[in-house]
Amino acid sequence: MSVLDLPSNRAEAWRWADLGGLAAAAALEPVARADAAPYFLDLPGARLLFVDGVLDEGASDLGSVTLAQLAAGDHPLGRRAGGLGWLLRLDGQAVTDPVQVVHVATGRENHLAAEIVLGEDAAAQVVETYVGAGWSNRATRVELARSARLMRAVRFLQGAGFVSVRDEAAVGQGASLVTTFLGAGHAGSRIDGQIVVGEGGYAEVGGALLTAGEQKQECAVRVRHAEPNGQSHQLWRAVAADRSVASLAAAVEVARHAQKTDGEQSLRGLLLQRTATVNLKPELEIFADDVKCAHGATVGELDARALFYMQSRGIPKPRAQAMLTRAFVADSIERIGNEAVREAFAADADAWLEAVL
Amino acid sequence: MATKNAEAHAAVAKKYEWGFATDIEQDFAPKGLSEDTVRYISAKKNEPEWMLDWRLKAFRLWQTMEAPDWAKLNIPSIDYQDAYYYAEPKAKATIASLDELDPEILRTYQKLGIPIEEQKVLAGVEGARKVAVDAVFDSVSVATTFRAELEAAGVIFRSISEAIREYPDLVRKWLGKVVPQHDNYFATLNCAVFSDGTFVYIPEGVRCPMELSTYFRINAENTGQFERTLIVADKGAYVSYLEGCTAPMRDENQLHAAVVELVALDDAEIKYSTVQNWYPGDENGVGGIYNFVTKRALCQGKRSKVSWTQVETGSAVTWKYPSCVLNGEDSVGEFYSVAVTNNRQQADTGTKMIHNGKGSRSTIVSKGISAGRSDNTYRGLVKVAPGAEGVRNFTQCDSLLLSDQCGAHTVPYIEVRNPSAQIEHEATTSKISEDQLFYAMSRGLDQEAAVALIVNGFAREVLQQLPMEFAVEAQKLLGISLEGSVG
Numbered sequence: 001m002s003v004l005d006l007p008s009n010r011a012e013a014w015r016w017a018d019l020g021g022l023a024a025a026a027a028l029e030p031v032a033r034a035d036a037a038p039y040f041l042d043l044p045g046a047r048l049l050f051v052d053g054v055l056d057e058g059a060s061d062l063g064s065v066t067l068a069q070l071a072a073g074d075h076p077l078g079r080r081a082g083g084l085g086w087l088l089r090l091d092g093q094a095v096t097d098p099v100q101v102v103h104v105a106t107g108r109e110n111h112l113a114a115e116i117v118l119g120e121d122a123a124a125q126v127v128e129t130y131v132g133a134g135w136s137n138r139a140t141r142v143e144l145a146r147s148a149r150l151m152r153a154v155r156f157l158q159g160a161g162f163v164s165v166r167d168e169a170a171v172g173q174g175a176s177l178v179t180t181f182l183g184a185g186h187a188g189s190r191i192d193g194q195i196v197v198g199e200g201g202y203a204e205v206g207g208a209l210l211t212a213g214e215q216k217q218e219c220a221v222r223v224r225h226a227e228p229n230g231q232s233h234q235l236w237r238a239v240a241a242d243r244s245v246a247s248l249a250a251a252v253e254v255a256r257h258a259q260k261t262d263g264e265q266s267l268r269g270l271l272l273q274r275t276a277t278v279n280l281k282p283e284l285e286i287f288a289d290d291v292k293c294a295h296g297a298t299v300g301e302l303d304a305r306a307l308f309y310m311q312s313r314g315i316p317k318p319r320a321q322a323m324l325t326r327a328f329v330a331d332s333i334e335r336i337g338n339e340a341v342r343e344a345f346a347a348d349a350d351a352w353l354e355a356v357l
Numbered sequence: 358m359a360t361k362n363a364e365a366h367a368a369v370a371k372k373y374e375w376g377f378a379t380d381i382e383q384d385f386a387p388k389g390l391s392e393d394t395v396r397y398i399s400a401k402k403n404e405p406e407w408m409l410d411w412r413l414k415a416f417r418l419w420q421t422m423e424a425p426d427w428a429k430l431n432i433p434s435i436d437y438q439d440a441y442y443y444a445e446p447k448a449k450a451t452i453a454s455l456d457e458l459d460p461e462i463l464r465t466y467q468k469l470g471i472p473i474e475e476q477k478v479l480a481g482v483e484g485a486r487k488v489a490v491d492a493v494f495d496s497v498s499v500a501t502t503f504r505a506e507l508e509a510a511g512v513i514f515r516s517i518s519e520a521i522r523e524y525p526d527l528v529r530k531w532l533g534k535v536v537p538q539h540d541n542y543f544a545t546l547n548c549a550v551f552s553d554g555t556f557v558y559i560p561e562g563v564r565c566p567m568e569l570s571t572y573f574r575i576n577a578e579n580t581g582q583f584e585r586t587l588i589v590a591d592k593g594a595y596v597s598y599l600e601g602c603t604a605p606m607r608d609e610n611q612l613h614a615a616v617v618e619l620v621a622l623d624d625a626e627i628k629y630s631t632v633q634n635w636y637p638g639d640e641n642g643v644g645g646i647y648n649f650v651t652k653r654a655l656c657q658g659k660r661s662k663v664s665w666t667q668v669e670t671g672s673a674v675t676w677k678y679p680s681c682v683l684n685g686e687d688s689v690g691e692f693y694s695v696a697v698t699n700n701r702q703q704a705d706t707g708t709k710m711i712h713n714g715k716g717s718r719s720t721i722v723s724k725g726i727s728a729g730r731s732d733n734t735y736r737g738l739v740k741v742a743p744g745a746e747g748v749r750n751f752t753q754c755d756s757l758l759l760s761d762q763c764g765a766h767t768v769p770y771i772e773v774r775n776p777s778a779q780i781e782h783e784a785t786t787s788k789i790s791e792d793q794l795f796y797a798m799s800r801g802l803d804q805e806a807a808v809a810l811i812v813n814g815f816a817r818e819v820l821q822q823l824p825m826e827f828a829v830e831a832q833k834l835l836g837i838s839l840e841g842s843v844g
Contacts, residue, residue, distance in 0.1 A: 012427045256761070271776030274743055280771035282782065285429075289758035289788040296783055297769065299741075301776035 007076050016247035016279050018162075018216035021188040025135035025162035030107035039129045039157070041344050045097025048086060052134070053103075053110035055086070064088060064096050070113040070141070075192060078139035078166030085113030085139075088126070092119035092145070098127055098338060105132035105161060114140045118148035118175075126152045127341050130185070133160040142169035144177060144201075151337045152179045154207075155348055156217075158187035167193040171201040173227075180336050181207030182345050183217045184352040193221035197230040206235035208332040210352045211244035211276075218247035218279075225258040232262075237332040238269040239325060240276035241356045251283035252293055259288050265295035270302065270328055272356065302328075322357050326350065386443035392416060395549050398443050402518045402552075405525060415538045415548030422542045428705040429734045429766055430674055432647065440581045440612060442550045491516060491555045491571045503567065510566050512596075513558040517585050520556035527558060531589050535618035535655045535682070543614040543649040543676070547583045551616065554584035559594035559625075568824055570599040581612035588618070590625035592658065597628040599827055610638075610673060614649045623658030623685070628666070630823050632831050635671035640729070642701025645673025652679035656688035656714070664691040665708065666822040668831040670838040673702060678736065680709035683717035690719040693819040695831070697838045698731030698763070707737035707768075712748040712778070721752040724816045725767075726835075728759035734766040741778040748775065754784040757815055809836050 006022065007014045036049050036059065046063025049056040055067065065088050072082030088099060103112070118124055122145070130136055136158065144150055156163045163185075171177045175198065183189050189209070197203045209217040223232045238246035252263040269278030282295040302324045310320035329349050336342040386397045395416050399409040424435070491514065507514045513524060520528050538548045555571045573584060590596055613635060619627050629652075638645025648671075654663035665679040681690030692708040710719040719739070727733040735754045756765035767784045789811055797807035813820070813832060820828050 259761075269771075269773065271773060271778075274775050274777075276776070277772065277774045279773075280769075280782075282767075282769060282784070284756075284767040284784060284786060285764070286756070286758065286766065286786050287764040289761045289763070291786065293786045294784060295767070297771055297780075298782070299771055299773040299780040300778055 005076070013220060016218050016245070016249070017190060018188050018218070018245075021162050021216055022135060022164065025160075025188065026109040028107045028134050028161050031133045033106050034104050034132050036102045036104050036131070039102045039131060040100055041127065041340050043098045043100065043338075043340055046099045048099070048101045049104065050101065050112060051104045052106055052108075053112040053136075063099065064090065065099060068115070070115050072113045072139040073141070073166070073168055075139070075166045075168075077137055077164050077190070077192065078168070081111040081113045081137055081139035081166070083111075083113065085115065087115045087117070088124060089115075089117045090119055090122040090124055092121055094119065094122045096124050098125040098341070101126065101128045103128065103130045103136055103138075105130070105134035105136045105158060107134045109135040109137065111137045114138065115143075116140070116150060117143045118145060118150060120145045121147045123149040125338055125341075126150070128152070128154045130156045130158050130163045132158055133187070135162045135164070138165045140165065140167050142167065142177065144170065144172050144175035146173045146175060148172065148175045150177050152177075153336050153338075153341050153345060154179070155182040155184065155345055156187060156189050157185040157348065159185060160187055162188040164190045165192065167191075167195070169193070169195040169203070171195065171197045171203050173198050174200045176202040178204040178335060178337065180333055180345070181209075181219070182333060182348060183207070183209040183211070184348045186213065186215060188215055189217040191219040191221060193219070195221070195223045195232075197223060197225045197227070197232055199227035200229040201227070202230070203232040204234075204335060206233070206332050206335065208237040208239070208329045208349060209246045209248070210239045210329070210349065210356075211246045212241040212356050213244060214242070215244040216247075218249070220249045222251040222253060223263070224253040224255065225261040225263065226255050228257065228259045228261070230258060230261050232264070234265045234267075235332050235335070236267050237329055238278050239272065239329060240269065240278050241272040243275045245277040245279070247279035249281040249283070251285060252295075253285040254288045254291050254293065256287045259290040261288065261291040261293065263291070263293040267295070267297040268328070269299040270325065271299065272301075318357060322353055325353055325357065329353070384445045385441045388441055389438040390440075390442060390550070394442050398550055398552060401443065401445065402521070404518070404521055407529065408521055411533070411538075412549050415545050416550075418539055419542070419545040419549055422545060424542050428676055428736070429732060429768075430676060430703050430705050432674055435612065435647070442581055442583070443552055491569075506566065511560040511563050512565050513556065514569055515556045517551075517554040517556045517587065524556070524558070527589070528556060528587065531587055531618065531620055535620060535653045536616050536651050541651060544616050544651040547585060547614050547616045547651070551583045551585040554586045554615070556586075557588040557596060557598065559590045559596045561591040562593045564594070565596040568597050568599055570601070572601050581614065584615045586615070586617040588627055588629070589620045590622065590627050592622045593624040595626045597824060598630070599824060600629070600631045601634070610645060610647055612647050612649070613672075615651070617650070617652040617679075619654035619663055621654065621656050621658060621661035621663050621688075624660050625658060626662040626664075627654065628664045629654070629679070630827055631667040632827055632834065633667065633669045633671055633675070634834060637671045637700065637702050638673040640700045642673065645702070646671065647674045648672035648677060650677040652677065654679075654681045654690070656681055656683045656685050656690060656717070658688070659686045660688065661685045662689040662691070664693070664822070666693045666819065667695070668819070668823070668834065669694065669696040669704060669706060670834045672704070675704040675706050677706045678708055680711070681719065682711045682713065683719065684713045685717070686714045687716040688714050689717070692719070692721045692723070693822045694723045695726070695816040695819045695835070696724070696733055697726045697835060698728065698733045699838055700729040700731060702729075702731040704732070705734040705736055707735045709738040710740070710750060712739075712741045712745045712750070715745055716747045717745060718749045721750070721754075722818050723754045724819055725754070725756040725765055726759065726812060726815070727756070727763035727765050730760075730762045732764040732766070734768060736768045738770040738772070739780055739782075741773045741775050741780070743774040745775050746777045748778040750778070750780045752782040755815070756784075756786040757812070758786065758788045
């Protein structure tokens with residue numbers, strides 16, 4: 001990879017991007033392959049194990065997923081991921097068990113494309129987990145036909161390196177897309193998203209980025225309402241410890257004729273040490289007049305009064321801090337519909353909090 | 358809505374009232390921009406050597422820079438060689454009193470309603486506040502009033518060219534300290550070719566006895582105006598400064614690239630109010646002023662305070678981010694803005710609050726009103742440095758959309774590096790509620806009055822920050838900019 005191909009921090013969309021981190025991750029020496037088994041949840045349905053972007057057929061059960069040659073769009077990072085990737089294509093009315101994908105990286109860089117195409121009224125769940133070390137780069141294209149429903153949960157648990165994901169989603173008429181991210185590993189990350197919401201469509205994208213050490217994690221997600229009556233929610237939480245940087249950039253765009261759009265953004269950052277940084281950019285770009293769009297953004301430390309109250313009720317300070325921080329993060333992963341998945345994500349977040357606090 | 362809008366747009370045809378041009382003889386610098394232009398301006402101003410060097414340094418720097426493109430503005434590339442950088446009304450070498458001022462210029466300001474004749478103010482309603490005015494006509498300051506009274510209080514209120522000659526040490530100490538020469542493309546250009554502007558110095562412990570005001574007027578064709586304002590408030594000083602601007606209606610776009618620097622030392626307070634009403638172009642977006650302004654305040658002292666209030670109704674393109682660098686402990690920065698865009702206007706405006714001092718606080722209230730086919734963007738940055746304990750910021754950005762062809766955008770950046778900071782940001786976007794409109798009309802207001810009432814209510818938090826004389830003008834302006842454009 002040539003660093004010269006990467007965009008520069010001078011470009012607005014890449015202002016907070018850790019482009020040096022990408023190059024450093026790609027140069028990581030190979031490491032032993034991590035055991036993927038603990039990362040598969042006890043759920044029925046397809047299981048895919050990719051090692052450095054290559055399917056481990058022995059350890060996978062493809063179910064309704066196939067492998068196919070996929071185009072990867074023209075995003076500066078996403079376009080590197082074109083080629084053989086995984087494809088979940090469901091016909092109308094079809095419903096499938098959760099699809100679990102575990103990506104194990106063993107150093108250097110790996111790229112992989114994916115496509116999820118749901119027919120009318122089809123419903124699917126996808127759970128993705130990133131472990132190992134190195135630079136894992138993904139491009140995922142999602143296409144939802146009328147009234148289709150997709151719930152996607154993605155967690156970054158890599159011990160080192162960088163995970164970059166580029167999502168491009170088209171939410172059809174009355175369809176629903178709920179995507180939740182959790183960054184609770186030690187690798188850097190960048191979530192790039194472009195979601196186009198059709199008439200009466202529903203899109204929810206959010207999650208929690210938990211950063212510590214020298215880590216840099218960020219999201220740059222744009223929801224575009226192209227048709228009337230759409231609804232979108234972006235709920236992001238960032239917790240930054242040590243010298244880490246968490247950046248949340250979320251944009252809502254309402255096209256000229258997308259009247260009656262309801263767009264909501266909530267970005268909140270929590271700083272655990274004075275050396276940490278949280279950057280927020282809740283952006284609204286509105287061209288229609290009959291819309292309801294609001295955003296709220298806050299950064300700060302834990303509420304001193306709440307902390308004091310809990311201590312006065314006999315809860316030791318570290319525990320009170322942990323409880324409040326946990327509640328702060330909980331909002332963002334509560335949206336995961338599948339209970340087993342939600343609990344697994346909550347457990348990952350808890351493990352992170354315990355290690356850091 | 359559609360029919361109401363039609364009526365509305367008919368009513369909006371109210372014309373830009375300040376669009377006349379004044380026919381006076383003027384001296385121009387040769388067209389185009391080169392080192393010679395810079396030398397010409399400097400020589401015209403009779404500037405000391407250090408000033409010329411400073412300008413040339415900026416000019417050489419500017420040649421290596423590129424125009425910024427991150428703003429949400431659609432501007433054709435500007436030919437910097439196709440403009441005059443200096444235009445001066447041909448007049449007597451020195452003016453002893455206002456009587457000697459070119460009557461045409463005096464008439465221009467009378468037409469604009471700017472009281473540069475001291476008597477007019479003195480003979481005004483009893484109890485009316487006095488306002489000292491510095492009038493800048495194209496590239497030159499033509500009149501500064503109430504000098505004697507201000508001097509008695511120790512206040513220096515001068516055009517900047519005079520100040521460079523009369524108070525070189527003071528100017529040199531602060532010029533370019535808030536907005537450095539290499540700050541940005543337009544500021545650097547300004548450093549090289551700035552023509553005139555205002556210099557204010559309020560000495561320690563002095564409360565400026567009257568409002569100070571500068572009125573900027575672009576008159577000549579094909580001319581850019583590059584004014585430079587520097588206000589220094591020494592320890593414990595207070596000053597309220599007003600700025601107004603207009604330009605004739607012309608078919609080509611004219612450039613206005615200003616730099617405003619404010620310095621507030623310990624316990625000083627500066628209140629800076631702007632009513633910007635440059636010619637916005639016609640309803641098809643032909644003509645109008647390109648307004649690229651760098652305004653920045655340095656709250657250097659403890660408990661210093663700077664308050665920016667702006668009402669932006671004019672200009673074809675506005676690119677303006679009045680900012681506060683809050684270095685002082687417990688210093689305070691405020692930004693109150695109403696930006697109105699109509700027809701094809703584009704505004705990308707907001708503020709930066711850089712918190713470096715402990716306990717520094719800032720408030721941002723921005724109200725964007727878009728009508729016609731315009732675009733209105735709030736772009737702001739709140740930044741908290743690691744050493745700044747106990748920082749507090751509250752930001753509120755509201756947008757009102759008055760047509761289905763316009764755009765309202767909000768791009769706030771928040772960068773926090775200290776956990777004790779409390780940063781809050783809220784934003785909403787809406788149109789005028791039909792319920793509110795219906796209610797106001799059911800109480801006997803006609804549609805236009807009802808809309809004006811609601812819009813004024815929407816902008817009230819900002820308007821009430823303005824000094825009274827300005828608030829009245831601003832309210833009137835809001836009405837004219839929008840009259841009937843809603844329904």
